Amino acid sequence: MVIETERLLLREFTHEDFPALFEMFSDPETMRHYPKPFDENRTKDWIEWNLQNYKDYGFGLWAVVLKKTGDFIGDCGLTIQNIDGDLLPEIGYHINKKYWRRGFGSEAARAVRDWAFEHTEYDCLYSYMKYTNIGSYSTAMANGMKKIKEYSDEKNEISYVYAITRKEWSALER
Template identity: 30%
Template sequence: MIIQTERLTLREWRDDDRAPFAAMSADPAVMRYLRALPTRQACDQWIDFQIKHHAEHGFGFWVVEERASGAFLGATGLFRVFFDAPFTPAVEIGWRLSRAAWGQGIATEAARAALAFGFDKLGLDEVIAYAAPANEASQNVMRKLGMVRDEASDFDHPRVEADSPLRRQVMYRLPREVWAIASR
């Protein structure tokens, strides 16, 4: 499956995406607010998980590449939340972009395409997103997408160490009805 926007292509993973994904994941600035992928093996396992998620659910994180050049820019997409929390079951949207793609609206453009797929093709009722409180850039993208902060649903991520500054997460939500109005 391929999704195209004005500037971007969102597509499924290929083996030649592994090296640029690992290079991006080795950048401390990119990973500042994300759970670490400290080795090439960890990066490959993350990609393998995305491929499996696509096969099982019909969606996951896609590679984001620049349409004009085919350059690897990162990944964005939807995936099922696989831990127990008061808000699960849920489908989350997320993104991870190389530093070269920052500040150009790439995350917002790619995420809008993923949301359109989720609401229009998958028929989702709601999509959530969460981030560390200090991750203002991701929260800005969430707001640009029309997502609304749900402070009552902020939570401690069960897969993050208790003493980590990434443990606490702020929650944003986007119901189908709000998407329908915002995407007109």
Template identity: 40%
Template sequence: MTDRLRLRPLRESDRDHLMEIFSDPIAMKYYERTKSIQEAQDWIAWNHRNYHVYKVGLWAVVSAEDGHFLGQCGIVPQKVNDEILMEIGYSFIRDHWGKGFATEAARACLQHGFHTCEFPKMISLIDPNNKPSIAVAKRIGMERETQIMKWNRRIDIYSKSRIMEER
């Protein structure tokens, strides 16, 4: 929760809102492809499993003022080199880009991950060409750690440790 934003669990009724992101080739530029309605439903179900198993997941980001759906942001488990690490992920409806929502939501998720969940480290997996997502990661204090092969392509790992956060 921030002054402008509320984060809440994704609901089945968010499917059409997610499709505003998932069906937009510009918003999905750094993903393998756009997603279908069925894949959006599967996405919601995957997040519900993460809520149950890990107590985190991607959450709907809505306006604190009027409850309007803006995008999604949260913490998801990612397998990196045979280790499960917690990733801050974010994607927003293109009409809401450039307003600081991704940074604000990602910062809130970073705080939640460190202070509530007590994760020792948080990462973001970002396509090396995705300059806007890199900028968000840097604004919340993450630094590029390394590059790996994941999803059949090169992905940069940005990270921040809880120790660095507490300084």
């Protein structure tokens, strides 16, 4: 599985992605909207979770790499998440802080959005995040999503939910 954009390739994770993924997930600044940075075991579990998602659903979070260099810069993809008690298709993304503010997260998220509407039957896609995660909800808005809900939860204190419907997506100029 590969999704190609102007600057990026999204591909399935492999175990060889561990060092670059761990660099990103162990960084306190990158993970400041999570309860804590990931240790080695949590990072290995992340890869295994995605490998299982590929088998179970045909999708998951994919490694995001720069086309020019092949450098791993993050992950982005579609997963099934518990969002306020409902299992929903969620576009998630993490970009290594070395590559922030260059539009890579938005570029990858738009590609995943398009892939999901073209290859699945979902009528609505979601992204959810901790209320303090301005970068994440800015990416959701750049992806054509609108805030539809906020709710209290143990993990994030307050989570924001953004969504885009198939009809809204069809009306976008792409």
